[in-house]
Amino acid sequence: xxxxxxxxxxxxxxxxxxxxxxxxxxxxxxxxxxxxxxxxxxxxxxxxxxxxxxxxxxxxxxxxxxxxxxxxxxxxxxxxxxxxxxxxxxxxxxxxxxxxxxxxxxxxxxxxxxxxxxxxxxxxxxxxxxxxxxxxxxxxxxxxxxxxxxxxxxxxxxxxxxxxxxxxxxxxxxxxxxxxxxxxxxxxxxxxxxxxxxxxxxxxxxxxxxxxxxxxxxxxxxxxxxxxxxxxxxxxxxxxxxxxxxxxxxxxxxxxxxxxxxxxxxxxxxxxxxxxxxxxxxxxxxxxxxxxxxxxxxxxxxxxxxxxxxxxxxxxxxxxxxxxxxxxxxxxxxxxxxxxxxxxxxxxxxxxxxxxxxxxxxxxxxxxxxxxxxxxxxxxxxxxxxxxxxxxxxxxxxxxxxxxxxxxxxxxxxxxxxxxxxxxxxxxxxxxxxxxxxxxxxxxxxxxxxxxxxxxxxxxxxxxxxxxxxxxxxxxxxxxxxxxxxxxx
Amino acid sequence: xxxxxxxxxxxxxxxxxxxxxxxxxxxxxxxxxxxxxxxxxxxxxxxxxxxxxxxxxxxxxxxxxxxxxxxxxxxxxxxxxxxxxxxxxxxxxxxxxxxxxxxxxxxxxxxxxxxxxxxxxxxxxxxxxxxxxxxxxxxxxxxxxxxxxxxxxxxxxxxxxxxxxxxxxxxxxxxxxxxxxxxxxxxxxxxxxxxxxxxxxxxxxxxxxxxxxxxxxxxxxxxxxxxxxxxxxxxxxxxxxxxxxxxxxxxxxxxxxxxxxxxxxxxxxxxxxxxxxxxxxxxxxxxxxxxxxxxxxxxxxxxxxxxxxxxxxxxxxxxxxxxxxxxxxxxxxxxxxxxxxxxxxxxxxxxxxxxxxxxxxxxxxxxxxxxxxxxxxxxxxxxxxxxxxxxxxxxxxxxxxxxxxxxxxxxxxxxxxxxxxxxxxxxxxxxxxxxxxxxxxxxxxxxxxxxxxxxxxxxxxxxxxxxxxxxxxxxxxxxxxxxxxxxxx
Numbered sequence: 013x014x015x016x017x018x019x020x021x022x023x024x025x026x027x028x029x030x031x032x033x034x035x036x037x038x039x040x041x042x043x044x045x046x047x048x049x050x051x052x053x054x055x056x057x058x059x060x061x062x063x064x065x066x067x068x069x070x071x072x073x074x075x076x077x078x079x080x081x082x083x084x085x086x087x088x089x090x091x092x093x094x095x096x097x098x099x100x101x102x103x104x105x106x107x108x109x110x111x112x113x114x115x116x117x118x119x120x121x122x123x124x125x126x127x128x129x130x131x132x133x134x135x136x137x138x139x140x141x142x143x144x145x146x147x148x149x150x151x152x153x154x155x156x157x158x159x160x161x162x163x164x165x166x167x168x169x170x171x172x173x174x175x176x177x178x179x180x181x182x183x184x185x186x187x188x189x190x191x192x193x194x195x196x197x198x199x200x201x202x203x204x205x206x207x208x209x210x211x212x213x214x215x216x217x218x219x220x221x222x223x224x225x226x227x228x229x230x231x232x233x234x235x236x237x238x239x240x241x242x243x244x245x246x247x248x249x250x251x252x253x254x255x256x257x258x259x260x261x262x263x264x265x266x267x268x269x270x271x272x273x274x275x276x277x278x279x280x281x282x283x284x285x286x287x288x289x290x291x292x293x294x295x296x297x298x299x300x301x302x303x304x305x306x307x308x309x310x311x312x313x314x315x316x317x318x319x320x321x322x323x324x325x326x327x328x329x330x331x332x333x334x335x336x337x338x339x340x341x342x343x344x345x346x347x348x349x350x351x352x353x354x355x356x357x358x359x360x361x362x363x364x365x366x367x368x369x370x371x372x373x374x375x376x377x378x379x380x381x382x383x384x385x386x387x388x389x390x391x392x393x394x395x396x397x398x399x400x401x402x403x404x405x406x407x408x409x410x411x412x413x414x415x416x417x418x419x420x421x422x423x424x425x426x427x428x429x430x431x432x433x434x435x436x437x438x439x440x441x442x443x444x445x446x447x448x449x450x451x452x453x454x455x456x457x458x459x460x461x462x463x464x465x466x467x468x469x470x471x472x473x474x475x476x477x478x479x480x481x482x483x484x485x486x487x488x489x490x491x492x493x494x495x496x497x498x499x500x501x
Numbered sequence: 502x503x504x505x506x507x508x509x510x511x512x513x514x515x516x517x518x519x520x521x522x523x524x525x526x527x528x529x530x531x532x533x534x535x536x537x538x539x540x541x542x543x544x545x546x547x548x549x550x551x552x553x554x555x556x557x558x559x560x561x562x563x564x565x566x567x568x569x570x571x572x573x574x575x576x577x578x579x580x581x582x583x584x585x586x587x588x589x590x591x592x593x594x595x596x597x598x599x600x601x602x603x604x605x606x607x608x609x610x611x612x613x614x615x616x617x618x619x620x621x622x623x624x625x626x627x628x629x630x631x632x633x634x635x636x637x638x639x640x641x642x643x644x645x646x647x648x649x650x651x652x653x654x655x656x657x658x659x660x661x662x663x664x665x666x667x668x669x670x671x672x673x674x675x676x677x678x679x680x681x682x683x684x685x686x687x688x689x690x691x692x693x694x695x696x697x698x699x700x701x702x703x704x705x706x707x708x709x710x711x712x713x714x715x716x717x718x719x720x721x722x723x724x725x726x727x728x729x730x731x732x733x734x735x736x737x738x739x740x741x742x743x744x745x746x747x748x749x750x751x752x753x754x755x756x757x758x759x760x761x762x763x764x765x766x767x768x769x770x771x772x773x774x775x776x777x778x779x780x781x782x783x784x785x786x787x788x789x790x791x792x793x794x795x796x797x798x799x800x801x802x803x804x805x806x807x808x809x810x811x812x813x814x815x816x817x818x819x820x821x822x823x824x825x826x827x828x829x830x831x832x833x834x835x836x837x838x839x840x841x842x843x844x845x846x847x848x849x850x851x852x853x854x855x856x857x858x859x860x861x862x863x864x865x866x867x868x869x870x871x872x873x874x875x876x877x878x879x880x881x882x883x884x885x886x887x888x889x890x891x892x893x894x895x896x897x898x899x900x901x902x903x904x905x906x907x908x909x910x911x912x913x914x915x916x917x918x919x920x921x922x923x924x925x926x927x928x929x930x931x932x933x934x935x936x937x938x939x940x941x942x943x944x945x946x947x948x949x950x951x952x953x954x955x956x957x958x959x960x961x962x963x964x965x966x967x968x969x970x971x972x973x974x975x976x977x978x979x980x981x982x983x984x985x986x987x988x989x990x
Contacts, residue, residue, distance in 0.1 A: 016760040021830035102766070109764040113618045115602040129602045160576035205782030211731070237743055241699070242750065245730050253725075254730055256759075261731065272746075275598040277591070289737040293694030 017102025017134030024278060032452050050085040056300045059238035059285035064232035065188060066179025066307045067219050072181040079311045080486065083184045087494075088482035089148050089318045089458055090141055091122065095478075096500055097143035098123025102253045106136050106260075112172050119167035120495040123469045127151060130167040138163035138260030142209075145255075145375050146322040146465070150187075150315060151424070151449065152207055153194035154325070157189070157316055160213030161186035165220045169491040174224055176488030182312045186220025191312035194501030195302035197295035202247075204296075210245030211294065217266020218273075225274045238269035240290035250362070251376050299359065314356075320447040321391030323375040326359045328447060329426035330378060330415075333440040334385035337430055339465050345387050345405045353382065354418035354427035366410075374401040383410035386430070392464060424448060455483075502756040504905045533818045545789045548774035553721035554691045555680065556708050561670040563886045569975065572673045573579065576983075577971035578637050579630055579647035579948055580611065584967075584987055585882060585954025586632030587612025591742045595625050595749075606657035609984040612958045615953035619656035620753040623706075627749030633699075633882055634744075635811045635954075637802060639676075640938065642683035642697055646805055647701030648748030650675035653756050663713055674803045675709025682773070684791035685782035690738075692852035695786075699734030699747030700783065706755020707762075713765045726768025727758035729779035755763035755828070775874060809936040810880030812864040815848050817934040818833060818863030818915035819867060819904075825926045826919050834876050834894050838919050842871065843907035843916035855899075860886040872899035881953040944972075 075083070097103060098121065101490055109366045115129030122137050138159050141147050147156045165182050168174070174182075194201075194212035218239035222232050242265040245258030273279075281288045284303070321331050330353055337343065353359075355378070365377040372436040374380040374396045381447065383406045384395045400406060421427060430438040444450040453461070459479060466475045474497065481494050488494070507846070523813070564572070586592060587610065596615055602617030611626050627648050630636050636645045644741070654671050657663070663671075681702035685691075691697045707728035711721050731754040734747030762768075772778045780787040810820050819842055826832065829917045854866040863869040863885040873884040889895060910916060913934065919927040932941040935946065948968055955964045961984065970983050977983075 105764045105766045106761065109761045109766060113604040113607075113620050113760070115604045115618070118602075129604065131602050205777030207730075234743075237741075238746065239740065241696075241734050241743055241746060243732065243736060246778055246782055248769045248772055248775040248782075249726065249730060252726075252767040252769055254726055254766075254772075257727065257730060257766070257768075261757075268750075271602070272595065275594045276739040277594045277598060277743075277746070280737045280741055280745075283735065283737055283743075286737040288694030289735055293735055293737075390666045471542065 037445065045346050051115035052360065055284070056285040056298070057369070058232055059300045059303055060236055060282050061229070062282070062304050063189065063230050064236060067185050067223055068229050068232050070181070070185055070228060070308060072177040074308060076182060076314075076339040076359065077127060079184060080180060080316045082314045082316055083180050084483060084485055085318065085455070085458060086158050086187065086313070086316050087147055087162060087180070087485055088335040088462060088479060090138040090162040090439055091478060091482055091494065091498055092458075092462030092465045093144060093147045094137050094141040094294055095123040095469055096146070097140035097256075098500075099356070099469060100143045101139070102143055102256055102281055103136060103140050105253070106139055109490055110136070119170045120499045121499055122495070122498045123466070124498050130171050130265050134163045134167040135260040136268055137167065139256045142259045144322045144396070146319050146393065148316050149325050150191045150194070150312060151317055151325070152315065153191060153198045153212070155191055155194045155212055156209045156259060157187040157191060157213075157216065157313070159209060160190065160262035160266060161216040161220045163260065163263035164217040165224060166495045167425060168224055168267065168492075169222055170495050172224070174491045175484045176491050178224065179483055179488075182220040182223040184311070185223055186216040187313040188215030189219035191315075192303045196299045197291055197297055198295040202296035205244030205247050206256045207249065207255070208263045208295065211243035213259055213262030214239045214242050214244060214265045214269070215377070217263045218269040219266075221267050221270035222273065227270065231273045231276065232279055233272045234277065234279040236275035237281075237283035238277065239266055239280070240283040243270065243290075243294060243356075251365070251373060282500070304486050315449055317447055317449055318453050318461070320457065320461065322393040322396050323381060323391065324362055324367055325447070326362050326399060326423060327354070327378055327381040328391075329424060330359075330428055330443040331385040331426040332445040333383050333426050333442045334430075335389050335391070336384050337428070337438045337440050338389050341438055343386060343430065343438075346472040347407050347434070348386065348412065348430045349433045350412040350414060351382055351386070352429045352431065353378070353413070353415045354421050355415045356421050356422050356423040356425070357417045360415060360417060368401045370397075370398040371401055377401075377410070378415050379410040379413040380406065381427075382413045384448065402432070407441040452499055468497070471501070474501075509839075509884055515987050516536070518759060518949070528810045542564055545774040545787070546771070548626050548789045548792055549722055549771050550718070551793050552773070553718050553725060554965060555676050556877035557716060557718050557721050559670070559674055559797060563797060564670065564673060565800070565803075568673060568803045570675070571667060571803045571805055572669050573972060573974055574944070574947060575637055575647050575676065575802070575805050576651060576669070576672060577951060577968060578850040579651040580967060580971055580987060581951035582633065582636045582949075583630040583652070584612035584958055585635070586745075588958060589629070589632045591632055591745055592625060592629050594742070595628055598684040599625070604954050608659045611984070611987045612955070612989055619660050620756050621697045622654040623652045623752040623756055624749040625658065626866060627752040628745045631745040631773070633811050635808050635882065637805050637807050639680045639683070639801060640803075641804065641807055642687045642701070643691065644680055644683045644701055645698045645748060646672045646676040646680055646702075646705065646802070648698060649679065649751035650687050650705040650709045651700050652749065652752035653706040654713060655980075655984045657710055657713055657756065659984050660848060661713070663980045665974040665980050667713065667901045668972055668977075668980035670824050671709040671712040674712055675705040676706040676802040676805065677800060679705030680804075681792045684801065685788050686786055687782055690784035691912050694736050695732070695783065696734030696736050696738065696744070699751045700732035702748055702751035703728045703754045703758070706752045707758040708755075710756050710759035710761065716759065716763055720762045720765065722764035722770055722971065723766065723768040724759045726770075726772035727761055727766065728755055729772040731758065732779075732783060766813065774842065778811060778907070781825045804938060806936060806938055807947060808943050808951060809934075809942050810870075810878065811882040811885050812870060813851060814934075815851050815912060815937075816867055816912060817869045818931040819844065819848070819871050819879075819917060820874045820880040820933040821916040822915055822929040822931045823919075824880070826917070826929050827878050831928055832875060832919070832927075834898050836923070837875065837898060837901065838920045839901040839903060840871055840875070842867070842902070842904040842919045843919065844904045845910050845912040846906045847902060847912050849906060857890045860888075860890055863890040866890075866904045867904050868899040869895065871917075879953070881950065883953065891932055904936045940943070959987070961990070963990075
């Protein structure tokens with residue numbers, strides 16, 4: 013092929029061997045400047061390194077009490093959803109597909125009997141924990157923080173001894189890393205189509221695993237760089253098993269990155285902020301202050317929330333409103349003429365499926381969610397089963413649910429009116445649904461959720477023991493106890 | 502490949518409609534639209550499924566002879582570079598980091614003694630094959646096609662029996678898949694910062710592995726979807742070990758995707774073309790005709806090229822000229838008074854280092870490259886070693902190399918004159934260097950390159966046996982022979 017333009021040649025030249033940093037810079041400098049390029053702020057410098065420095069130096073003793081407490085709640089909630097999802101067909105398939113390739117039996121599969129190497133175990137546990145879309149949420153970014161991080165370090169804790177305090181510190185740092193990196197590119201990065209839990213999550217896993225591996229600063233820089241090279245997940249996969257795949261793969265990719273970095277497998281020193289690094293390549297927005305601002309003072313990890321309902325949080329206000337009206341008025345389906353909801357555009361964008369045929373699809377249907385909440389007064393996993401989405405009463409009612417995009421309604425709000433056949437109108441406005449930062453689930457509610465999820469998988473005394481171990485993680489001399497007691501007999 | 506065929510292909514490609522940035526092409530509307538009123542293209546439909554259908558139905562017997570031949574050359578070149586890179590520190594580190602997690606010893610590491618599970622083996626072999634940046638290139642996209650694909654299916658062939666014909670068919674289909682997907686988003690996708698070998702490559706690996714696993718069409722759709730969820734690599738990593746990481750991880754991610762899909766782990770049916778699918782999320786350009794146009798007729802896999810010299814292509818014309826004059830005139834260094842080269846400005850911009858001290862620096866020195874080519878008649882990895890750049894004869898001669906930027910000389914050209922002490926002037930003009938599409942490396946030249954790379958790693962008789970097995974891949978009843986005979990004793 014004739015090399016007819018400068019760019020082609022430069023791109024070919026970029027395929028040069030493992031080069032010195034100076035040579036790489038020369039290549040970048042040689043690129044032709046775009047015509048009439050808009051003035052740009054000076055390039056960011058040192059973002060990756062400053063973040064790495066923070067991760068390798070931050071200690072458990074630095075954590076404020078509220079951050080520690082939220083870290084513990086993050087852990088307990090994650091263990092519950094991981095056990096709860098462990099018998100799903102998605103997990104059976106993953107176990108069956110990966111068993112022939114697993115390394116030594118280093119780590120437990122939550123809620124099951126098999127043991128896999130830590131990377132495959134982290135993947136499978138990450139899948140389990142997201143199956144029901146019932147896990148935790150960092151509301152500013154819609155990242156589900158624990159999936160990529162807890163999956164990774166719970167597996168690692170079975171391979172090398174980790175104290176409970178060090179474990180909790182790593183969990184918080186991993187969550188902090190992924191949420192801050194998520195903030196830096198949200199919403200543009202998410203809007204275009206990335207599943208941000210998988211793209212930011214791999215940094216969280218790498219950071220947390222790297223922390224427990226005691227990487228030095230340079231190695232942590234490389235771990236973050238190798239993590240940046242492995243983003244996971246597209247929103248188009250929502251509604252398929254591929255959605256749960258994403259936090260699982262983020263967890264295993266993060267371990268992969270950290271393990272290579274621990275042996276000095278190199279990357280760039282500026283993979284997050286460089287011109288052709290992660291943020292510029294994967295997003296049209298980059299706000300590095302979100303990554304580095306007030307490190308060790310402002311904690312995104314303290315803002316984690318837990319789902320009271322087994323579906324995407326955009327539907328939670330509507331479910332909350334529907335359950336409240338149903339219970340207060342002892343409503344039955346045959347009384348209802350129709351339901352009007354004023355919603356934020358994201359509700360229809362994410363959960364606009366009108367005729368779900370399977371339980372999983374029901375999680376992406378605001379129509380089903382409102383109908384089942386009115387009929388059954390709940391929004392747990394059973395309400396998003398194949399049984400529920402095909403229940404004739406619920407199917408009939410969902411056809412009468414009318415969500416309308418309404419200016420002024422925020423994503424966390426809903427304005428819901430149930431119009432009865434007798435002409436009455438029952439109205440409920442939700443400013444913050446239960447499970448939000450403002451109306452958090454109580455510790456007791458988290459235990460009820462955990463127990464419901466683990467019921468039928470672990471015996472009741474085992475469920476109690478696991479929950480106690482999670483609440484007491486800071487007192488454990490060996491954090492591996494949590495994983496070891498979370499397996500099926 | 503003959504130039505006439507190449508032109509035919511280019512004309513065919515040029516006849517395809519071009520996509521507009523940010524828009525999708527309706528495949529149904531692929532015929533030229535009426536001149537008036539340019540209608541906004543409808544969303545693309547069925548791209549992933551149509552590609553999957555092609556992959557699962559295309560057979561070895563469908564392959565034209567020239568495509569089969571180029572597939573064999575692709576294989577032989579890859580095996581050579583994988584063996585050649587196998588003793589590099591980068592590979593030692595990867596082996597050391599991953600050994601504790603490897604599953605059963607299913608697959609060989611080329612040029613080494615260890616055996617890993619097929620996913621980890623594919624990763625490591627993919628890293629080895631890209632270490633020297635000496636592998637193959639699809640010049641339209643700068644994808645290095647074999648890395649992700651050959652790494653994956655050579656490992657797989659050791660786990661399940663694969664005939665040589667089926668192996669070659671899978672190799673071609675994998676290369677075809679990744680290059681077509683690469684074409685669909687190039688150059689925008691590459692320009693913004695993605696390492697396209699790793700992002701498109703994972704599709705190639707998934708397609709080739711899925712083909713050998715005999716996935717049905719729906720499973721292949723899911724395999725491509727899970728591949729789409731795992732893009733690898735950013736250009737910022739160029740110049741670090743992370744660059745070689747990318748084709749390796751693309752290979753293992755593709756296996757991961759195909760293995761899960763083989764057990765019916767689901768994804769979306771439209772992961773490539775959906776609004777929030779791969780192409781729209783990862784690129785501002787989407788041209789689906791590049792993916793589906795003339796499937797089974799136009800073969801990107803026939804356009805693969807191989808580097809004859811272990812350095813960036815800007816120096817290739819000069820090295821080619823120098824070797825030709827040396828060999829034709831049996832030149833020795835002491836005969837040479839000086840060397841004049843007329844070159845394009847990029848040659849000095851990218852490779853203007855006058856006094857390299859280490860082998861790696863030699864790859865950025867046109868002075869060294871010409872001198873070593875005149876002295877040793879080659880431009881392989883050994884000519885860019887610490888030994889070569891410090892050889893007194895070569896050091897003396899490089900001081901007599903005078904590159905002059907000359908208007909009218911294109912980047913792919915050189916005009917080189919060796920002036921001898923006896924007054925004679927030896928002149929050679931290169932229009933296209935060896936290794937280009939126009940002047941492809943001969944089979945013999947590929948063997949010389951292979952032998953040079955494998956020398957010191959495999960004994961000479963073993964090198965001969967491996968090359969013969971590659972040339973004869975279509976006659977092998979078990980393709981695993983290639984990997985098994987490529988290991989160190």
